[in-house]
Amino acid sequence: EVQVVESGGGLVKPGGSLRLSCAASGFTFSSYSMNWVRQAPGKGLEWVSSISSSSSYIYYADSVKGRFTISRDNAKNSLYLQMNSLRAEDSAVYYCARVEGNTASAGSGYWGQGTLVTVSS
């Protein structure tokens, strides 16, 4: 069974840092691109970042570029999101999702349950 499980969320002060992790199982992780998508409370979905299977291609939303870094460790079947210089508007549930097909795709067939990040003093 395909599973992706996020962890690492929590409460952090503005300007602080947090590292999210996503553990994948039930599929050949090294063959798939992965996405991070977030959803602020009561708001819609917002794409954050994408990474190709071999990390050759990485994309970021303008809202996080220069502050967030996506990475992966295929040997550990894990995806990461390093978040620095956090702002109140980064508060959201962060989802890890498997991309179906090319990295440049909006298709994510499997999503985790999300991890909540709250940025507040």
Added chain:
Amino acid sequence: QSVLTQPPSASGTPGQRVTISCSGSSSNIGSNYVYWYQQVPGTAPKLLIYKNNQRPSGVPDRFSGSKSGTSASLAISGLRSEDEADYYCAAWDDSLSGVVFGGGTKLTVL
């Protein structure tokens, strides 16, 4: 303001057919596949339609997608109470080099 434009709400009675529109531009819908997601509040999004009009296994054929030019639509026929959820369209945007989502449409089954 979302790059893809959806109506904020839609409604219908059980058994009815409803459609949800999604409007974009040449850099996203006009040149890439459209995907639709269903999200029941408090749960993760679920892929409903991929590559404009394909249904993943397990998605009822009551759900169908279409695309024309820079617009797309999701149709739900034989509306059921369990269809009450938020629906999002999404596409890759070549100009932004990223995924763009619609603002979401809240479907109410009356």
